[in-house]
Amino acid sequence: MRIVIDMQGAQTQSRFRGIGRYTLGLSKAIARNRGRHEVLLALNGMMAGSIDAIRDEFAALLPQDDIRVWSAPGPTAWTAPDSEKNRKLAERIHARFIESLAPDAVLFTSLFEGFDDDFACDVQQLKNIKNLAGVVYDFIPLKNPKTYLPNQLSQKWYQSRHENLKSLETLFCISDFIRTEAQKYLPDNDSLSISTDTDSFFSIPENSEGIQGSLQSKWSLTRDYVLYVGGLEDRKNVPALIAAFAALPRTIRQQHQLAIVCGAQENMRSRLRHVAKDKGLSERDVRLIGYISNEELRDLYSACRLFAFPSLEEGFGLPVLEAMRCGAPVIASNRSSLPEVVGLDEALFDPEDIHSFADKLNQALSNPAFLQKLRRHSVRQQKRFSWDKSARLCLQALERVAESNSPTPSQRELNLSSLCADILAASDGNTSTTQKVRLAKCLANTFEDPRAPRQFFVDVSELCRHDEGTGIQRVTRSYLTFLLKNPPKGHVVRPVYATPDELGYRYAHTFMKQKFDFDDGMTRDDFIDYRHDDFFFGLDFQSSIVPQQAPALESLHRHGVRIYFFVHDLLPIYSPKYFRVGSEAVHLRWLQVISRFDGVICNSMSTADDYSRWRSENIPQRKRPFDTQWIHLGSDIQNSIPSQGMPKDAAATLQALRSRPTFLMVSTVEPRKGYAQALDAFDLLWKQGLDVNLAIVGKKGWNIQATINRLKRHPQKGKQLFWLKGISDEYLDAVYGAATAVIMASEAEGFGLAVVEGARHDKPLILRDLPVFREIAGDNALYFQGMAGEDLATAIQRWIALNTEGIAPTSKGIRCLTWNESARMLLDKLPI
Amino acid sequence: MKAPLGQVIHEQATRFFPSLKTIAIRKVNRNVRLSNALRRLANRPTIDEPFIEEIDGFIPAGKRDASRAVKAVVGKGARKAANHPDVRQHVLPLLDSFPRLRAWLKGAFYASPTTASSNTSGVGNDALTSLSPRGLMIYGLLTAIEQRGAD
Numbered sequence: 003m004r005i006v007i008d009m010q011g012a013q014t015q016s017r018f019r020g021i022g023r024y025t026l027g028l029s030k031a032i033a034r035n036r037g038r039h040e041v042l043l044a045l046n047g048m049m050a051g052s053i054d055a056i057r058d059e060f061a062a063l064l065p066q067d068d069i070r071v072w073s074a075p076g077p078t079a080w081t082a083p084d085s086e087k088n089r090k091l092a093e094r095i096h097a098r099f100i101e102s103l104a105p106d107a108v109l110f111t112s113l114f115e116g117f118d119d120d121f122a123c124d125v126q127q128l129k130n131i132k133n134l135a136g137v138v139y140d141f142i143p144l145k146n147p148k149t150y151l152p153n154q155l156s157q158k159w160y161q162s163r164h165e166n167l168k169s170l171e172t173l174f175c176i177s178d179f180i181r182t183e184a185q186k187y188l189p190d191n192d193s194l195s196i197s198t199d200t201d202s203f204f205s206i207p208e209n210s211e212g213i214q215g216s217l218q219s220k221w222s223l224t225r226d227y228v229l230y231v232g233g234l235e236d237r238k239n240v241p242a243l244i245a246a247f248a249a250l251p252r253t254i255r256q257q258h259q260l261a262i263v264c265g266a267q268e269n270m271r272s273r274l275r276h277v278a279k280d281k282g283l284s285e286r287d288v289r290l291i292g293y294i295s296n297e298e299l300r301d302l303y304s305a306c307r308l309f310a311f312p313s314l315e316e317g318f319g320l321p322v323l324e325a326m327r328c329g330a331p332v333i334a335s336n337r338s339s340l341p342e343v344v345g346l347d348e349a350l351f352d353p354e355d356i357h358s359f360a361d362k363l364n365q366a367l368s369n370p371a372f373l374q375k376l377r378r379h380s381v382r383q384q385k386r387f388s389w390d391k392s393a394r395l396c397l398q399a400l401e402r403v404a405e406s407n408s409p410t411p412s413q414r415e416l417n418l419s420s421l422c423a424d425i426l427a428a429s430d431g432n433t434s435t436t437q438k439v440r441l442a443k444c445l446a447n448t449f450e451d452p453r454a455p456r457q458f459f460v461d462v463s464e465l466c467r468h469d470e471g472t473g474i475q476r477v478t479r480s481y482l483t484f485l486l487k488n489p490p491k492g493h494v495v496r497p498v499y500a501t502p503d504e505l506g507y508r509y510a511h512t513f514m515k516q517k518f519d520f521d522d523g524m525t526r527d528d529f530i531d532y533r534h535d536d537f538f539f540g541l542d543f544q545s546s547i548v549p550q551q552a553p554a555l556e557s558l559h560r561h562g563v564r565i566y567f568f569v570h571d572l573l574p575i576y577s578p579k580y581f582r583v584g585s586e587a588v589h590l591r592w593l594q595v596i597s598r599f600d601g602v603i604c605n606s607m608s609t610a611d612d613y614s615r616w617r618s619e620n621i622p623q624r625k626r627p628f629d630t631q632w633i634h635l636g637s638d639i640q641n642s643i644p645s646q647g648m649p650k651d652a653a654a655t656l657q658a659l660r661s662r663p664t665f666l667m668v669s670t671v672e673p674r675k676g677y678a679q680a681l682d683a684f685d686l687l688w689k690q691g692l693d694v695n696l697a698i699v700g701k702k703g704w705n706i707q708a709t710i711n712r713l714k715r716h717p718q719k720g721k722q723l724f725w726l727k728g729i730s731d732e733y734l735d736a737v738y739g740a741a742t743a744v745i746m747a748s749e750a751e752g753f754g755l756a757v758v759e760g761a762r763h764d765k766p767l768i769l770r771d772l773p774v775f776r777e778i779a780g781d782n783a784l785y786f787q788g789m790a791g792e793d794l795a796t797a798i799q800r801w802i803a804l805n806t807e808g809i810a811p812t813s814k815g816i817r818c819l820t821w822n823e824s825a826r827m828l829l830d831k832l833p834i
Numbered sequence: 835m836k837a838p839l840g841q842v843i844h845e846q847a848t849r850f851f852p853s854l855k856t857i858a859i860r861k862v863n864r865n866v867r868l869s870n871a872l873r874r875l876a877n878r879p880t881i882d883e884p885f886i887e888e889i890d891g892f893i894p895a896g897k898r899d900a901s902r903a904v905k906a907v908v909g910k911g912a913r914k915a916a917n918h919p920d921v922r923q924h925v926l927p928l929l930d931s932f933p934r935l936r937a938w939l940k941g942a943f944y945a946s947p948t949t950a951s952s953n954t955s956g957v958g959n960d961a962l963t964s965l966s967p968r969g970l971m972i973y974g975l976l977t978a979i980e981q982r983g984a985d
Contacts, residue, residue, distance in 0.1 A: 081933040118933065155933070267927045268920075422975040426983075433980065439962055441972035446966055467879070501857050502848060506964070524967070531966040550848070 003404050004040045005397075006105035007032065011112030011137070012056055013049040014119035020320050021139060024176065025111035026059055027199055028137070031393030032109070033063040039397065040068070042103055047073035047447065048092070048120035053560040058625040067535055069107040071561045072099040075437065080159045087429050091441065092122030094428035098421060099448050100128060107133035107400040110170070114139070114163045117156060125169040133400060135172040138193070138365040140236070140317030141183050148388055149236065160466040164734055172399055177318045179339035194399050198318050199389040203296055205329040206304055213301045220298070221291050227259040228363065229306035229330070231299065231321040232313065234270040239312040241277045241354050244288060248281035248314070249360035254367050255287070263291045264303060303328035308366050308373065312353040313336060319343050326384040331376030335360050343385045349376055359832070416449055427533070447561060450533040457536040458493040458509065458834065459563075460485060464542040466499040466513045473669070473755040474570055476731075477605070478542045480636055484825035486520055490834045493537065498530055500551045500830060506530070507554060534562030537834050541568050545592040552595045565599035566629070566832060571752025572612040573674070580674035580750065583706050597621045601629030603831055605753040608774035631831040634778065636821030637758035644731030655724060659740040662722075664695035665768070665798065666741035668734070668756040669748065671710065671725075672703030676747025676770065681712055682791025687798060688718060694798075697724045697741060699734055738763040743801065747794060754778065761813035768794075768801055782815040840876030850903070853895035912939055 011017075011025035033041050041064060045053050057069055074092035077085050077281065079587065100108055113136050115121040125134060142689035143160055149702050151157045167173065172203060173193040175181040184193040207213070217223040232238050240262060247260045260283075262274065294302070303309065309325035311334040322343045325332050334340045335353035351362040381673050425445070426433065433441070465478050482497065486570040489495045497510040497520075511524040538558055540548065548555070548567075574589035575583045596602060597617060604610035610632035617628070665684075669675045677698065684696045700711055704735050712723050726737065738744075744760030745768045759777050760767055767783035769775040775783065784804070787799035804810035819827070847855035862869045863884065870880040915921045929936040965973055 081936070083934055118936065268924055269927055418972065419975055419979075422972060423979045424977060426979055433976070435962070438973055438976045438980075439965060439969075442965055442969045442976060445972045446969035451968060502844075504858060504964075528970070529964060531967045531968040 003106040003401065004042065004104065005032070005036070005107045005109060006042045006044055006100055006103050008044050008100070008108065008110045008123065009360065010046050010049070010115055010121050010123065011110075013046055013052040014112075014115045014121050016112060016115060017052055017055075021112050023201060023320075024137065024139070024198060026056075026387045026394055027201065027801060028196075028396070029109075029111065030059060030063055031199075031389035032396060033060060035390055035393045035397060037397075043069045043103070044100060044103070045069060045071045045442075046096075046121065047071045047560065048076045048078065048122075050557070050560055054556075057062075057560075061626040062528070066562055066564070067564060070099075070103065072096060072448040074122060074448075074763075075440040075444055078116065078120045078122050080116045080155060081118045082120075084172060089116075089122060090428045090430070092120075092426060093124035093127060094425050096122045097124060097127035097446060098424065101130060102416060102449060105128055105131060105133075105329045106404050107131075107135065109174075109396065109400070110134070110136035112137060112139070113151065113166045114143075114160070117159050118161075125166045128169075132171065133403045134170045135174055135396070135400060135403075136167060136170045137174045137196075138167065138180055138184055139176055140180060141187055141553060142189060142315060143316070145315075146237070150343070171403055173395055174399070177339035178342050180317050194395065196392040196395040196399075197387055198320065198323070199387045200320060200324045200327055201296070203365065204300055204303070204324045206327075206329040207300060213305050216301065217305060220295070221261065221289050222286070222595075223259055223261055223289060223798065224260050225257055226307040226367075227261045228290070228308045228310050228367070229261045229263070229302055229325070230310055230312075231263040231303075231325070234264050234274065237314045239314050240264075240274060242353055242356060242359060243275050243310055243312045244274065244283065245281055245356050246310075246359035246363050247288070248278075248283050249356060250364055250367070252708060254364060258307065259286070260288045261291060261302065261306070262288065263294060263299065291487060300328055303330050306330050307595070308333065308363070308376075310363065311340065312351075312359060313337065313340065314353055316340055322378070323384060323387055328379035329377065329380060329640045331366065331373050332380055333366055333376065345386070346376070348372075349379070416452065418449070421445075421449060425578045444532060451531075454531070454533065455494045456492055457496045457530075457532065458485070458490050459496050459498045459530065459532075459536065459538040461499065461507070461540045461544070462497045462510055462513070462542050463499040463501070463544045463547045466510055467501075474543050476639075476755070477568075477570070477635060480641060480821035481541055481825050481828060482518070483641065484822055485829075486518065486823070488822075488829075490537075490829055490832070493834065494523075496530070498538075499527075500547050501552055502547060505551065505554050507551065532558055532561065532563055536563045537831070537832070538563050538565045538566070540566065540596065543568070543570055549591045549595045552598075555595070555599065559599055564833065566601045566603060567596040567599070569596075569602045569604045569609055569613055569752075571605075571609055571618055571750075573750050573752060575616060576612060577674065577750040580672065580705075594620070597628070600626075601631065601833075603828060604632040605628065605635055606774050607632050607777050608772075609752045629833070633824060633827040633831060634817075634819055635753055635755060635758065636824035637755070637818045638733050638764040638820045639759065641821040644735070646732045647730040648733050649672060649729070652736070655726070656736055656740045659695055659697055659737065662693050663742040663802070664697050664740060665743050665745050666697045666699065666737065666760070666765070667745050667747065668699045668738075668759065669746075670700045670703040671698065671706055671713070673706050673709075675700070675703075676748050676749055676794075677706070678709045678712075679789060679791055679794055680745065680747050681709065683724070683794035683798060684718075686791055686795040688722060692799075692802075694742075695722050695724065697726065697737060699729060699737055700728045701728045738765065740764055743768055745794075745798075746775065748772070749789075751775070757783075758816065758818050761816040762818040763807050765813060766801065766805070766810055767813050768797055779813070779816050782811055782813050784811050840872060840874075840878075844876050851899045852902075853898045854892065857892060857895050884967065 007029050009025060009029065012022045016022045045056060051072065058064060060069060072095060074095045075088055078089040078092045079085055108131055110123065113123060117679060128134060147157065150161050167188060168191065173184050173188060173191050175184050175193055176198045181193050181195040230240065230243055234240055241367065274290060302323045309330040309332045311319060311322050312432045313319060313335050315338045317339060318341050322332055322334055322340065332344060333349045333351060334344045336350035341350055351541045352358040366376060366655060420619040460482060462478060462482060465475060485495045497514050498507040499510045500507045506529050507521060508527045508529055509524045511522055511527050514522055544583060555565060569739040574585040578586040593616065598731060602613060604613055610630050614630050667680060671677055680696065689693060716723050738759060744756055746754055746756055747770050751772060751774050757767060757769065757775060767779055769779060769783045769785055771785040771787050784797060784801050786794055801810055862872060866881060866884055873880050915925060
């Protein structure tokens, strides 16, 4: 059986109240106990802010693919101006969306929503599905319309929601009392009491040390106290609690305080203060406590002498169960659902008889044996409630209905034309172009094309704008080339890009056609279509566009698209001195955005370690796992779509390089790369008469004007010092071939592409002793330490000496991956 | 090192007047010389021929930017107020008497960047060009169905 759970009860403002907690508790238990059944969650995309939290809650229970999102043009709230048309459209879209999931049963977690939220649900439109069930929390507004439905709008809203209840096959009631009420108000529906449970957080604290002190300092609870937790509406009957407390014998009262935990509005609190004053109680006797954390609430429950709950009407009475879970002795009103929750006649009182109430309070506070009995009973009674039990009752009921019904016909292929006609029919009158555009966007996101292949989006935003020809771009080109030829199984590869001028990613159709001669099957650079099972890989490094596109990426993510990014390094964070002013902040913003999604692939173990360290220090723990993986980069230039072309003087330069031992440095000329130290070292060596070349390949970077001036005006320039700026990959390949050894003097690196490129050309390596170079080259290189020119000059002389003896370390032992091998590793690490 | 002046202007305009900035850029892009002069200021690649893109009017764009700014300011204020239980407790009962104002404020309250207009979020950015291929196909169907109904 496929069960669809409509999760809107955990998305509206109810998510901050009991209904939201109930929705999550029951749905998670159903997912846990689903057995052979399939469970899908339906989420309302109009309430986007709640989606991530729900995905997090179900991370360990359901595949993320089984969480589906639908969208409609908002607002639909009854209180929003001119929302009726939107609401009708949204209800139709919601109904067709639920049907498109081909469910055998649908569970609505709350139907009484939408007065001031963008909720939409009209059960009456789900005529093709027989097995519809919903949770019923209470009928309080129906019984007390004057209090709870004060105006026409709210009455109309409630009436429409109540009509929806009538269309359900089964009503799941949160208590036996509500079931009795359901039989009275909805006699034609089947109803079943499935009870309820609390958040598992509520339990007796393992360590109660310090609670007393904290109670005293935070809320001035210096004596034993009687606790009440809940609202302050009339039906909660809190003034009676104050009156009963005031009526206690003087000695008992003076030993106790009354603590009222309520997040109520100031006018209601002030009314309570007046009641207390009238009864001769001081502010010290009655402590009003506002919004508190769950931890604080648990402490208050567990440390109270007695929990008293005088409510006149409840659907269940969750605070009573929470108090029992925390080991508190409980007395409660004998009305509505409370007797079944408390489960002990002796603990009940008549809430409208102050004397009876005061007597019960007095009995509990003055008779230790009775108090102990209540405490022991709490421990026993709370065990009767369990989400798993409630979920199993739900599943059994849904199974029974499914068995008695003929199976739901399997969903025919979605006919978009009739779907559009059906949805348009729900809107009265003409629809403007703007409305149609918004509607079309929502429908495109909600009703995915089942025949469309899964897409593997590859972000090439930077490559599209400007190929800087740096190592990072070589990485992007190389992986992209591989992915285009070897798409992940079951996917088509779609290069995409975004610009700073607009929100959203577009297919990189034109760029791919022009630069890669690749036909992506599109006709132009349209905005992307996406399905819940697509994959987005942020391959290109674009630290300014990604933060700007965060809302678009989050929207993809909310719909279920998994998002990974490639991380080259965290150097601007950990070594900001090497970068332009502001680079650290830009990189930080980029890291913060990419860390919201599903995972990162780093270019080395060192970078992955850096990222994990940064993440643990900067990103709060979350329930959904975050994947941090690493691979090594490739090194065969010919497979990175190399740029071609040799300058006129290339032959002469290469001849000069071959004419004597040449030490090659390849990377952008910037402070971090150690060029100043290298120049110092070679100045020393040349002064000593050593006949060697220094060849530098890399364009001018930033904050390095002094070194650039040295390079430009150096007396050995063009003789023994060669600076080749912005050369093609073809030329670089030849320069590697002509070099004797490769030097990497970088003071910090994410990977160091030149290490593996040098090794691929069988060139010996002289490397600074960095963890990342050790990771890549192991014992197959000569390492040096120190920041002075002499340090590097000594290392070079040592290498020359070792080489003369034939015992210099060679790079043959380094595992040089090809770009294809590296890309295969990349695909293995991605969860596709 | 400071960012080029053009880039700073570009970033600030993106932040404060995104719609007006987009229209201004699209207008400028129709004139190669003017566009390239500004692009050099912002360290951006130059163009060889006029770059024609569909543009909206300045007035609707200005309205969108103004509305976004007002919502952002009100939303920020509301979020700050919400952190103070006392303010919250005094203001919420007042708002109960004005359910529509309450709903509007709530919209502004939750209008964080994560719910900003997006071609992917299902709201805002109403130009036809903002539709994906499937969105465009659905738009065509909706229009055809509506026309058939009218005929």
